[in-house]
Amino acid sequence: MTRALPTHPDPGDSPAGRSAPVDRLALLARAQAAFADVASTADPEAPVPGCGEWRVADVVLHLARVHWWAAGMAVGVVLRTENPDRPRDAESLDRIYRWAARHLHATLAETGPDSPALTLDGRGVAAYWWRRQLHETLIHLDDVATAAGTPAPTFATEVWADTVDEVVSVLGPARQARGAAALITSPVEIVATDTGDRWVVGDGDAGATVRGTSRDVALLLWNRIDLSSPGLEVSGDPSAVDALLEAGLTS
Template identity: 40%
Template sequence: MTTVETTPADGADPASIAYLPLLARLQGEFLAGIAEADLAAPVPACGRWKVRNLVEHLARIHHWAAAQARRTTETPLGRGPFDLETLYADCARELLETLTELGPHADASTLVGRGPASFWHRRQVHETLVHLHDLRAAAAGTPALGLADAEPQVWADGVDEIVTMFQPRQVRLGRMEPLRFPVLLLADDVPGARSWVLGFPEPDRAREVAPDVVVSGTSEALALVLWHRLTPEEAGLTVQGDRKDLAAALAERLTP
């Protein structure tokens, strides 16, 4: 076991991030990137995807999320072929207008049951942010830090989403087994050096855990490693403890 003094993070304060203006900016940057992209270029760290698959995926996710926020049945977009700039612009606009009109407190369908529409404010910011990284990684030919611009607190919020929502949901859905080795994540670029214990989403339980391995670095680096976009080495993370335990945790399907 590795001993580190830490205070695992409580959930992110929704008031600390203006999600919808940020979503609008990220969508605008993604749309601008489509016009400059080679649609046949491979997307690093995304299997067999080409840029055209990435663009269509994010457009469909925006369209689907808008329906989830409204608690209505999604209208099928069809199989295409599509003009990808138009498709993305239309779906991005639909999502942003839907979330704006509903407001944060509207009753919505979420990935964890019924909840406020604000769930989708956060979820779609992080969906768009990681795929903006993917789009720019495809243009650069390799993933790297700094491709998608967001404040450290935004990247830290993305880490929090994975630890507190996605990873436990993956366990509940039978997509992965509970983690055998607790992994302490330390974000050193936000006030108070936020921390989480992967595999223990509840802060009270996390405080009682002696982690097998401690991983520290920037919030962006942690988020992109958890999304399997970068390795810990590529992200410049510092690892204390058994790297095999970390590798075992990262080999799991932490996200959908």
């Protein structure tokens, strides 16, 4: 899996890359606050399109657990727990999520971006979780906003482009390495029309291209929208795009 153009480098790649974790930590705090606010207005038992049989309560409990687990990974500790299914009342859900969000943010701020950490692809630095949890929260923010029937808070196009980049260059390869995602044998080019960023997923020349805003492309890769979305355009071999979306690059 390769990227056609380098965008949003990770810490240490360049002077610009070293400033990225600071921005991502601030963006994470903003996304967490927005998630908590939107989730608190939704019916806990409202269905969440794009998340199978999950309800809003399940998404809130899941993200709270992931924040807690990621805080452990950021300091080199593997905390094992299953997704809880209780409590499910709005007040308790709000309290649990806000606690987990504060715990994660405080842990990441205290450890700093360059501290040794466990990551999904082995050992790395804590800045990995600044990025991973930002995009995890951003996707689930869109989930609960959709369930609540309210527009999701707006984030810059560059943030959504970074969501795409994380799938293509970090999350997807990590899932492929452990056998959770299929290798891409028919390369696909992805173009974010609002930022000009371009990626090629798979090795070799792309036989198909998907174009759309960075947000639409990110939601497509995360299986929140499909190719029928009016904001997306596909050219070339459609079976290559179908294979990409069915490969399991995201959970």
